[in-house]
Amino acid sequence: MSKKIKLLLAEDEPSLGQIVKESLETRDFEVFHALNGELAYDIYQKHQPEILVLDVMMPKKDGFTLAKEIRAENNSIPIIFLTAKSQTKDVIDGFQHGGNDYLKKPFSMEELIVRVHSLLDRVTLKKNLEKITIGDFIFNYEKQKLYYNNEVELLTHREAELLYYLTEKKNEVLDRTFILNKLWGNDDFFNARSMDVFISKLRKKLKKDTSVEIINVRGYGYKLTY
Structure with a gap:
């Protein structure tokens, strides 16, 4: 009931x-x-x-x-x-x-x-x-914060947006063209390079838990696994 x-x-x-x-x-x-x-x-x-x-x-x-x-x-x-x-x-x-x-x-x-x-x-x-679990991390999308044990990592608005979409497609490929158009407005070369930089930043912030990985699926996009 x-x-x-x-x-x-x-x-x-x-x-x-x-x-x-x-x-x-x-x-x-x-x-x-x-x-x-x-x-x-x-x-x-x-x-x-x-x-x-x-x-x-x-x-x-x-x-x-x-x-x-x-x-x-x-x-x-x-x-x-x-x-x-x-x-x-x-x-x-x-x-x-x-x-x-x-x-x-x-x-x-x-x-x-x-x-x-x-x-x-x-x-x-x-x-x-407010509580999206990513391995040993807790991701608060609303506050743009990433928690690991007693540590808090502040995220930029775009980092939080990108991480949110990755969590939505956990263990699946997040389409590169889709996310570029969604967050950057178009999928041109310069925006693609910018997104690669943001992916690198997220990888660094998630490296404390070795079970969490953002995989580059060449020609398609990115996959968040944990």
Whole structure:
């Protein structure tokens, strides 16, 4: 049985809140429904949900204030605002208060569910990019850092990009033309020489683990093995 995703729904309209809660619960969510911002904050503290769906206009504590308080404790939890407003300023306010997305009322349940899953997928992807194992190395793509035991090697943006694509094709050939066009813009001679230099730099940074190797597959590209 798959683990249910914990979701906090802060919505002061009881009937709407119940409809949303019941709909989400049929889609493998465990939903905690709060009728005001203060209760929502208490529920957040107690149950540590994985995603928040917050109505903007609520009694005792509005959605923006609630999001700001939670953001001070957790900078990564996804937040969707529900709002009856659609003015540009209101949308901007939502993002400035820590929102990742917003839905204007009335909304369809299907749209809410798609947006919830989209944000959760982004969080999962980010976590995966923070810990890519390469032999005895840990590669944090987001921070452009390569960890080996207690040592940290800083990577340039292009080194991190190149290493990421190599890890994506682990034990397979990373096509030379593809990566030149992707990272350098075209596959001319000078860019090819530049890429060779970056490959050499990565080899030096990975040499602490002898099981890790970037192999030159002549005429095709490079292969990262470990």
